[in-house]
Amino acid sequence: MTRHTVKTEEDILKAFEGESRAKWTYKAFADKAEQEGNHEVAKLFRAAAASEEIHANSLLRALQEMSRATNELWVSGMYDPKMVKDTTAENLREAIGENSELSQLYPGMIQDAEKDGWSFARECFTYAGAVDKVYDSLFKNALQNLGEKKSVDYFVCESCGNTIDHKPADSCNVCGSAESAFKMVQ
Numbered sequence: 001m002t003r004h005t006v007k008t009e010e011d012i013l014k015a016f017e018g019e020s021r022a023k024w025t026y027k028a029f030a031d032k033a034e035q036e037g038n039h040e041v042a043k044l045f046r047a048a049a050a051s052e053e054i055h056a057n058s059l060l061r062a063l064q065e066m067s068r069a070t071n072e073l074w075v076s077g078m079y080d081p082k083m084v085k086d087t088t089a090e091n092l093r094e095a096i097g098e099n100s101e102l103s104q105l106y107p108g109m110i111q112d113a114e115k116d117g118w119s120f121a122r123e124c125f126t127y128a129g130a131v132d133k134v135y136d137s138l139f140k141n142a143l144q145n146l147g148e149k150k151s152v153d154y155f156v157c158e159s160c161g162n163t164i165d166h167k168p169a170d171s172c173n174v175c176g177s178a179e180s181a182f183k184m185v186q
């Protein structure tokens with residue numbers, strides 16, 4: 001491959017860092033929500049962490065496909081414990097902001113990967129960007145319904161990280177995987 005692939009490599013690093021940091025941050029947000037006795041929002045944050053982990057792992061595979069050393073990436077993708085706020089309401093607002101920051105990067109990255117001819121990287125960016133939009137609405141709903149004791153079960157597509165708040169009845173509308181690809185988050 002010629003060096004014009006560099007832009008896609010940079011994009012993958014940036015996306016990986018964001019998705020990986022988000023994964024650890026959402027896990028911490030889930031712990032905070034459990035402490036507050038808010039099991040429902042804790043489940044949503046655990047679903048988000050599982051989804052971000054799927055994206056981080058697939059981005060890593062895309063990077064490995066480009067034969068890059070990856071050892072230091074786990075460090076730069078770590079979350080900052082200071083990100084965890086005093087309340088779950090604040091954590092939900094933080095999650096909405098963080099999520100929207102990341103999702104704005106993906107359309108450009110998809111174009112870069114297309115130009116560079118890296119189809120797997122393109123697929124990773126496409127899925128991560130689509131699922132970030134899904135989380136935007138899940139987080140906003142959770143913020144709106146905070147305090148209500150309605151029980152919600154979240155199902156995460158193991159292939160693309162797509163997440164639904166009801167039993168899967170159809171194939172994944174992001175990646176097309178069969179409904180059996182959806183796993184319920186405890």
Ligand SMILES: [Fe+2]
Binds near residue numbers: 158161174181
């Ligand atoms: Fe999917």
